[in-house]
Amino acid sequence: MAFEPFINQWQQMFGMCSPRGVSAVFDESADGYVKSEAVSCLFLQRRRDARRVYGHILAARMGMDGNKKLGPFYPSSETQAELMQMTYREANVDPSGLTYFEAHSTGTRVGDVEEVKAIYSAYCEKRTKPLPLGAVKSNMGHSEGASGLVSITKVLIAFENQCIPPNINLNALKQELRPYFPPLLPITEKYDYIPGLYL
Numbered sequence: 001m002a003f004e005p006f007i008n009q010w011q012q013m014f015g016m017c018s019p020r021g022v023s024a025v026f027d028e029s030a031d032g033y034v035k036s037e038a039v040s041c042l043f044l045q046r047r048r049d050a051r052r053v054y055g056h057i058l059a060a061r062m063g064m065d066g067n068k069k070l071g072p073f074y075p076s077s078e079t080q081a082e083l084m085q086m087t088y089r090e091a092n093v094d095p096s097g098l099t100y101f102e103a104h105s106t107g108t109r110v111g112d113v114e115e116v117k118a119i120y121s122a123y124c125e126k127r128t129k130p131l132p133l134g135a136v137k138s139n140m141g142h143s144e145g146a147s148g149l150v151s152i153t154k155v156l157i158a159f160e161n162q163c164i165p166p167n168i169n170l171n172a173l174k175q176e177l178r179p180y181f182p183p184l185l186p187i188t189e190k191y192d193y194i195p196g197l198y199l
Helices: 005-013 077-090 111-123 144-161 175-180
Strands: 131-134 184-186
Touching: 077 111, 111 131, 111 175, 111 184, 131 144
Parallel strands: 131 184
Antiparallel strands: none
């Protein structure tokens, strides 16, 4: 189905894909996402059996934002925030202790704004320290079915190298996002980072 030309035509017609072919996540010029391809694999096993541990899964939840009130392509920041809150409560994670957030954000006009609102609501309303915000789709586009694995892979590489790579094409923060920055911190250049610690 992904190789059918009418899918791409339909997405262009509804303004989902960038006509410029530029993935400008969080930027004022963002005008849609850019399709990309990825091959990614994560090897999961119990910690007691692992020879090397890159990360731990504390909890996992999935949301299906199917009850759309403002149209089929308009996500709900409230629903996303609620899912995040349920997940960190289940994992017994203090949201104020989070030191990095890798967003799904794709560069669409509405989706990024709604997701940033959700992140702010779930993690930042009482926050005093900055929360670095990354989005791998700014670097490579939206690999669609593989995008979750790509995001996890980026986070693990950032942990291992103690450096968060910059979001490219971020020159002027989108006007609607400015009330949330700070405490959210857009990563626009290499950012030294020790997982779990504030620098």
